[in-house]
Each structure stands twice: as structure tokens, then as C-alpha cells.
Amino acid sequence: MDESEDVPKDFIKLKSEKLSVDEVSELVISPYCGAVSLFIGTTRNNFEGKKVIHLEYEAYTSMAETEIKKICRDVRQKWPSVKHIAVHHRLGVVPVTEASVIIAVSSPHRAESLEAVMYCINTLKASVPIWKKEIYEDEYSWKENKECFWANSEK
Amino acid sequence: QVSVLYFARSAELAGLRCETLSVPRQITSLQLWEEIVKVHPRLAVIRDQVVFAVRQEYVLLGDQLLVLQPGDEVAIIPPISGG
Numbered sequence: 001m002d003e004s005e006d007v008p009k010d011f012i013k014l015k016s017e018k019l020s021v022d023e024v025s026e027l028v029i030s031p032y033c034g035a036v037s038l039f040i041g042t043t044r045n046n047f048e049g050k051k052v053i054h055l056e057y058e059a060y061t062s063m064a065e066t067e068i069k070k071i072c073r074d075v076r077q078k079w080p081s082v083k084h085i086a087v088h089h090r091l092g093v094v095p096v097t098e099a100s101v102i103i104a105v106s107s108p109h110r111a112e113s114l115e116a117v118m119y120c121i122n123t124l125k126a127s128v129p130i131w132k133k134e135i136y137e138d139e140y141s142w143k144e145n146k147e148c149f150w151a152n153s154e155k
Numbered sequence: 156q157v158s159v160l161y162f163a164r165s166a167e168l169a170g171l172r173c174e175t176l177s178v179p180r181q182i183t184s185l186q187l188w189e190e191i192v193k194v195h196p197r198l199a200v201i202r203d204q205v206v207f208a209v210r211q212e213y214v215l216l217g218d219q220l221l222v223l224q225p226g227d228e229v230a231i232i233p234p235i236s237g238g
Binding site for chain 2: 059100121125127133148150151
């Protein structure tokens, strides 16, 4: 068995088409890994009593990809046994119940991939230049992640 | 001459997504903000909620001295909401 053939890879994609859980999990599957952990972020239909029609995402694409690569690099430092990492984020309109982000991580044993997936989504929300607009029936709102250190939390 | 990129609420307030601006080669990040607000006064309302990304590195609005090269990308980054 030659594990050097299965070089750890990062799969990062920002796209406007519907995301596929099958596609993202297949990217990280490895014969040397017994665990694949997944996070799927989906669009909720309500916020503070208002009905959400859909979300719209935009990104500073080149910097977003760079920041996600930094997250992958950090993951590999913290959990060296992690094999493959895939982060797919949707841009443009995302209807309610559809996925806006899918993160998949594979590792030989489950603890590392579970922790790494949580780290990825938490850090993405704090540092990747992507913005979401919530569209309600008669207005809209640019959302602000509480993880974002330059947002005003007292409003 | 730098490329200024506007995103999310800042793009709505400025009315555009991208433009070239002439600024001094050495300038603090706060002075750079003030130059941009001269061109787009409506941006003033978000001053306390934005940071810059200069050559794709985050920079707070303040005394930090920036050394800009022609063609550098400077982006206005309102509070992010990815994921």
C-alpha cells in the first residue's frame, strides 16, 4: 500500500449552480480514511418573525478563495492526519432549503474530521469575504456574522 | 492609481462595484477612507463597520501606513456573512 499516491488535496469552489452533497463528499473520499465529516449550511425560511423568500450571496472571489486556502492550511497544521478538504460555496440566489455551503473533510479516524469541519465553518464565517442578503417579502437586509470582528454588535 | 472594489452595502451606497482612483503612494488607511468618501459621500454612514482589504490583506481603518503600488486592489469590506 502506497499512501504517497493519495496526496492530501484541497477542493475549493465558489459557483452559482446548485451544490451537490454527493459531489463534495466524493471529492474527499480516500481508501486510507475511515471518516468523512460533512457540514451543510442551508437557507432558513424565517428571521425574527419575517418570512425569508431567498438569500443572495456575493463574494470578493479571488480573496475568498485565498482565505479558504488559508483555512485549509490551518486545518492541516492543527489536525495533521486530515486527508482531503472540500469547501463549496454557492453564489447568487439560494432558495429556501437549498445549500449555500458544503464542507467535507476526510481523516483516518472520526475525531479529526469532525473537529476540522467545525473549525472550517466557524473560521469561514469570521474571515472569508462573502456577503449574504436576506430577501423578505417587502424588504431586504445585508446580514452580518457575529463572528465578524468589524461588525457592530450593539445595534 | 489603485483599483477600488465595492461590495455588498458599500456597492449599493457608492452605486458602483469598481473604479480607479488616484491616491498618494503612501497614505494611512483612514486617509484613504476619507479620499474615497470625498468621491462617494453616502459611504460615510458605514465608516464604523468596514475594513479594507489591500492586496487581499485585511486592514483596519486607522493610522496604519499603506504603501501603494500602481494597480493595487483596495476593497471595501462591510461585515461579512458567508456560510
